[in-house]
Amino acid sequence: MKDFIAGLPKCELHLHIEGTLEPELKFELAERNGLSLPYSSVEEMRAAYTFDDLPSFLKIYYEGMQVLRTEPDFYDLAMAYLRKGAEQNVRYAEIFFDPQAHTSRGVPFELVIRGLRRALMDAQSQLGVRAQLIMCFLRDFQAEYAMATLLESLPYREWIAGVGLDSDEKGNPPAKFAAVYERARQEGYLLTMHCDVDQDNAIEHIRQAVEDIGVNRIDHGVNILEDQRLVEVVLERGMGLTCCPISNSYVTDSMKAEGIRKLMDLGVRVTVNSDDPAYFAGYVQENLEALQDALQLSREELAQLERNAFEITWLPRHLKDAYL
Numbered sequence: 001m002k003d004f005i006a007g008l009p010k011c012e013l014h015l016h017i018e019g020t021l022e023p024e025l026k027f028e029l030a031e032r033n034g035l036s037l038p039y040s041s042v043e044e045m046r047a048a049y050t051f052d053d054l055p056s057f058l059k060i061y062y063e064g065m066q067v068l069r070t071e072p073d074f075y076d077l078a079m080a081y082l083r084k085g086a087e088q089n090v091r092y093a094e095i096f097f098d099p100q101a102h103t104s105r106g107v108p109f110e111l112v113i114r115g116l117r118r119a120l121m122d123a124q125s126q127l128g129v130r131a132q133l134i135m136c137f138l139r140d141f142q143a144e145y146a147m148a149t150l151l152e153s154l155p156y157r158e159w160i161a162g163v164g165l166d167s168d169e170k171g172n173p174p175a176k177f178a179a180v181y182e183r184a185r186q187e188g189y190l191l192t193m194h195c196d197v198d199q200d201n202a203i204e205h206i207r208q209a210v211e212d213i214g215v216n217r218i219d220h221g222v223n224i225l226e227d228q229r230l231v232e233v234v235l236e237r238g239m240g241l242t243c244c245p246i247s248n249s250y251v252t253d254s255m256k257a258e259g260i261r262k263l264m265d266l267g268v269r270v271t272v273n274s275d276d277p278a279y280f281a282g283y284v285q286e287n288l289e290a291l292q293d294a295l296q297l298s299r300e301e302l303a304q305l306e307r308n309a310f311e312i313t314w315l316p317r318h319l320k321d322a323y324l
């Protein structure tokens, strides 16, 4: 089964590029930028990756990305992920980036996006991996800052497929960003947002995302099973859920494999993704292996998960069809 999973053409739709920053590259970038890190080795750094919920993970995630300063840093970060993806037979990826995590510490938006974009272009020509960017707003910052970031992105509109919403969900419901999402839709961006697993008011957040905001996809979203009516809406619209089994096991009590199974059985377009692989010790292949191990998925079911992913990509129909 491992060989079957390795050979499967894959599509990654829920991956934070800053969450692919491996300790080795962190040390390299720290040295390049003349920064010192509070760890003496890669092993020591990895040993400090102890988190058991979303806020404790986010603290380490934001600390880690401080070494990203220049356009080549963002290029190297994205290129390292795309090489890893190519090794795992990822054929297409939609990649989140968190511009406010950089602009809020003085790193210009333009430099971030130019570095990422250059890597995407090189990966397509050199590795045969196609990718697009999704710009995420940080939900624990003010909505006005998200709106300013949206406006700042407009000169690069053609380089960004859509927008997302991430970071600490507690007290930061989708409704807080309704105006930002409305403007993003007017600008032609496609829309997704995190409804992280087992967060406070999870089902109300999913309801707002689906019914009030009208997102195209939901990131995570397993708690939708708590409301049969919303499941039906998602089924009717053919909406996809980007699930992240190993990530779930780090920020909650389990991978939520049974919930993922139930969604698959209901016919929801569930996909398997890696979220923050440098921190959760698993890229998309390891996530598929972990889920297969938990649910004894058949080859057909594994292939269906990848078909779901290609089907819900934000690619034009003719490009999508080439993967299906």
Ligand code: ADE
Pocket: 016, 019, 054, 061, 166, 167, 168, 194, 196, 247, 275, 276
């Ligand atoms: N930012 C990076 N990874 C995230 C996650 N899993 N949930 C929310 N925000 C994030």
Ligand code: ZN
Pocket: 014, 016, 166, 194, 219, 275
């Ligand atoms: Zn995520």
